[in-house]
Amino acid sequence: MFTNPFHDLLGFLTPAVMQTYVVLMFLAVVAGTIFDVIHKKSAQYFFENAKKAKKSAKRTLSSGDKVSVAITTVANEILTSSEFCNPHRRLAHLLTMYGFIIFVVTTIMLIFSYPTPAEAAPWLVVALWHIAALSVCVGGYWFWFKIRVDVSAEGNPWHRVVRADLFVLSVLMMTTFALLWSITQGLGALNLLFFMIFVAASTILFCTVMWSKFAHMFFKPAAAYQKKLTKADGSQENLPDLGDLSDPELQAKFPDIPMYMGEKPPYMGLGIKRESPNHY
DSSP: OOSOGGGGGTTTOOHHHHHHHHHHHHHHHHHHHHHHHHHHTHHHHHHHHHHHHHHTOSSOOOHHHHHHHHHHHIIIIISSOTTOOSHHHHHHHHHHHHHHHHHHHHHHHHHHTOOSTTSOOOHHHHHHHHHHHHHHHHHHHHIIIIIOHHHHHHOOOTTOOOGGGHHHHHHHHHHHHHHHHHHTTTSTHHHHHHHHHHHHHHHHHHHOGGGSSTTHHHHHHHHHHHHHHHHHSSOGGGOOOOOOTTOHHHHHHSTHHHHHHOSSTTOOOOGGGGSOOOOO
16 A cells, blocks of 8 residues: 555556656646637636726726735635535535645656656655545545535435536546555456556546536636636626625615614624525
8 A cells, every 4th residue: 555556557557658648648638628718718708807897997906916816716715615605515625626636746756756666655655645545535425425416405316427527427436446456456357457447537537628627627716816806906797886784874875775784784694594505
């Protein structure tokens, strides 16, 4: 468990072949993301929306303001996924996300930095590879069988599969069979079977970016950053700026505010959060 599992392949795969495969998968992700942007016109929509928001901005943001918004976006939407109200969904997402990132990084390290037994991989890198794969499995299977939106909110069975599930299923297959392949090394045909499924799942994951939610991980931070900018500069995606509902001047302008929303509008109770969410 604490030796480089890729060294077991040196009998029929050279380090150059494994490294070439990793490079090809990287290029497949880049190409798939570009095709996805062109096909769905995501970048065009993003820049046009940003241009429209800039025209309706009520204040000009300084470079410091933009950096502050970027830091907040990284801290909340990216590193901690604070947009998820359901704590179980959030934890499952974080386990899967960090597990996937660490698994990919340690795989690259094991294949490129320690290609042969002469360059023994540190036990920590090998341990992180296994822990990361296990983290993806825990988060992914928890999401799939317990808190997937169709299961919780609509009552659809766990075995109902649609194209949007391609990403999570291929990630789960990749990490599950990576672990099984590592654990069963030395068992001959069974170990080879697990390795072949591991490679097949990896290939599907990285070569189907255009048809899966893989590219979503690149668009999500940009969209979250743009949304925070529109709130900071007052454009608010062309929605009206209500202001502070407890402001006496605003209440004088709209006298129905105290009548319908109480004397302290920001403290109107739990609302939709009164019931614990079981969905996205």
